Structure formats: structure tokens, C-alpha cells
Amino acid sequence: MRDDTFVLLTTVPIKAGCEAEYLALVYEVSDQMRHEPTFVDTVLHRSADDAGLFMLQETWRDRADYFAVQMRRPYRARYEARLPELLRAPREMKVFEPLRTDRAEATADSAPVAALERFYAAEANYMAAGGARGGASFAPLAETLAPDVVLHQSPDLPWGGEFYGHAGYEDWARQMSEAFDALEVKDRQLVASGDTAVAICRLVTRSRVNGSTINAPMAQVVRVREGRIVEFRPFYWNAPDYRDAVGSAR
Incomplete structure (x- = not known):
């Protein structure tokens, strides 16, 4: 220090x-x-x-x-x-005055990682049920999110912006459901430090507009409080690909 x-x-x-x-x-x-x-x-x-x-x-x-x-x-x-x-x-x-700091290495069973895994499972079920477009219930997904959750999406993306609370997150999920009929997080590697988890993964999506598939690297930084996600900040590879895939859906 x-x-x-x-x-x-x-x-x-x-x-x-x-x-x-x-x-x-x-x-x-x-x-x-x-x-x-x-x-x-x-x-x-x-x-x-x-x-x-x-x-x-x-x-x-x-x-x-x-x-x-x-x-x-x-x-x-x-x-x-x-x-x-x-x-x-x-x-x-x-x-x-701090004299020395010792920490265990982050492990896959740490609390932030466990919270993120619960979110991914709920998200997969939500999309498999058709998402908002298909009338899927948002409640199981909401259970993994803190009431004051904040989702930060890059303004370069078709769904860019800040989304606040369960209502905001559900609005973003609706936009994704309207743009893609398939969305899956694959090959994820998770690490945690303190209240934060980082996911390195591949995001696979299929466009409702033109049927194109994107299989690209992605990173997500997630902050957790009391077992629920309170902040989400994803980083996508090559935002123009997503703009092309969404096209007239926005």
C-alpha cells in the first residue's frame, strides 16, 4: 500500500x-x-x-x-x-495505518461468483422461455438482482444507456428479447475480489431481424451486495456487429 x-x-x-x-x-x-x-x-x-x-x-x-x-x-x-x-x-x-494485507486467492465458490452463476442460470431460463417477447416471467431473474441494481450499457450499442432498478433492467431485457431470439453466455471464467466478480466469456446471439449469429468475446464486471447483483457493467467486442444484427429492430 x-x-x-x-x-x-x-x-x-x-x-x-x-x-x-x-x-x-x-x-x-x-x-x-x-x-x-x-x-x-x-x-x-x-x-x-x-x-x-x-x-x-x-x-x-x-x-x-x-x-x-x-x-x-x-x-x-x-x-x-x-x-x-x-x-x-x-x-x-x-x-x-495498515502494516500488512493477506488475502486468499479468489475461488469459484466465492459469494460474488455464486451470485453471478445464479444470475446466468435465471437469465438462460428467461431466454429459453421466450424472454419478454414470449411472455416469460421476469420474477426469477429479478430475484438475483438488488432492488437498486444499476446496469451500465455502452452508448455505442443499440441498447446503450443506464438502466435503474428492476423496472429498468426488465426494460433492457425486453429490448434484448425483441432483438435476439437466442442469447447464451459460453466458456465463462469467473474470478472475484471483495464484492466484485469478473466474467470472461463468449456471448452467442442470434438476430430476430436477419438471423445472423454473433459469437464474440465479452467481459462483465459485476458488484454484489448481500448475495444479489447491485451493479452490472458489460464490455462487448465490436459494437458495430450488434448494430448491424439489430438493424430495424430499434
């Missing part, structure tokens, strides 16, 4: 009955702060003996920037304003 890296441990004792509200607030902040240039990682812990006792473990670079800039970010305002009403005792914040 760089010499300016530090770890902030914050113990947060929450009143009984307020745990769900606290988690919603802290997840909201975590989903924003991970985009900060000095952010490294964060882990939220809960006491095994006290359901209302949490510990937030944050790793950052540049301690001065954290307290002068990061703590004052607008997206923290709601959390900081509401937290005093949720606390049953003052929170405690302590700063540590």
Missing part, C-alpha cells in the same frame, strides 16, 4: 428497530463514495452478538483530503443529518 493509505474504523451502535434504516443510509453513501479517486475499499460489519452494533471499515488514501473534502461530500448530508436520531450511543472513529 502507498504510504498515505489509512484505515478508518467507525463503531456505530444503532437503536433497536432502526437497523434497516441505518443500512439503507450507509449503503447509499457507500454506493457513491466508491467512485472517489482516493477511495480504496470499505467493509461493513455487524456484531454477531448485537444486531444493532455495526462497524464500518474504510480504507482511503490521503488522510487530510478525507477529513477536509470527503466527509463534506453532499451525498453524505442525509446520512450525517439522520444518524444522531438513530444512535443509541455516540459513534467512535479511530484511524489506523
Whole structure:
């Protein structure tokens, strides 16, 4: 680690009955702060003996920037304003300097990989049932996705854009169902680190418009929270092929 890296441990004792509200607030902040240039990682812990006792473990670079800039970010305002009403005792914040980090190598049974495998199975069943065009139920696929899931699709693609929540994801799935009558993820290799899984695979699709088949490399970066996918960012090979395949379907 760089010499300016530090770890902030914050113990947060929450009143009984307020745990769900606290988690919603802290997840909201975590989903924003991970985009900060000095952010490294964060882990939220809960006491095994006290359901209302949490510990937030944050790793950052540049301690001065954290307290002068990061703590004052607008997206923290709601959390900081509401937290005093949720606390049953003052929170405690302590700063540590990391000395050594050891991690096990990512394995195929890690939680993010397992979540991604569940998604692929549900997606395959959804497409086999005809997708949205064929009236397939989206519910089993939705079970693999967090309610606040975000899907980032490259603007170079016919279905490019940002898709938010189950409704947004279902809209994207409808677009894919209208464009392709077959879609399969093959030869996938999955690795995980922390809350993130990366899939290296081949995407095989068949166009409803002209019957053409694309069999191309693809990578997907997926972030998982509590066993469900909360963020999806796929990377396609040669976007013009997909534009040609979709043609008048868009």
C-alpha cells in the first residue's frame, strides 16, 4: 500500500428497530463514495452478538483530503443529518495505518461468483422461455438482482444507456428479447475480489431481424451486495456487429 493509505474504523451502535434504516443510509453513501479517486475499499460489519452494533471499515488514501473534502461530500448530508436520531450511543472513529494485507486467492465458490452463476442460470431460463417477447416471467431473474441494481450499457450499442432498478433492467431485457431470439453466455471464467466478480466469456446471439449469429468475446464486471447483483457493467467486442444484427429492430 502507498504510504498515505489509512484505515478508518467507525463503531456505530444503532437503536433497536432502526437497523434497516441505518443500512439503507450507509449503503447509499457507500454506493457513491466508491467512485472517489482516493477511495480504496470499505467493509461493513455487524456484531454477531448485537444486531444493532455495526462497524464500518474504510480504507482511503490521503488522510487530510478525507477529513477536509470527503466527509463534506453532499451525498453524505442525509446520512450525517439522520444518524444522531438513530444512535443509541455516540459513534467512535479511530484511524489506523495498515502494516500488512493477506488475502486468499479468489475461488469459484466465492459469494460474488455464486451470485453471478445464479444470475446466468435465471437469465438462460428467461431466454429459453421466450424472454419478454414470449411472455416469460421476469420474477426469477429479478430475484438475483438488488432492488437498486444499476446496469451500465455502452452508448455505442443499440441498447446503450443506464438502466435503474428492476423496472429498468426488465426494460433492457425486453429490448434484448425483441432483438435476439437466442442469447447464451459460453466458456465463462469467473474470478472475484471483495464484492466484485469478473466474467470472461463468449456471448452467442442470434438476430430476430436477419438471423445472423454473433459469437464474440465479452467481459462483465459485476458488484454484489448481500448475495444479489447491485451493479452490472458489460464490455462487448465490436459494437458495430450488434448494430448491424439489430438493424430495424430499434
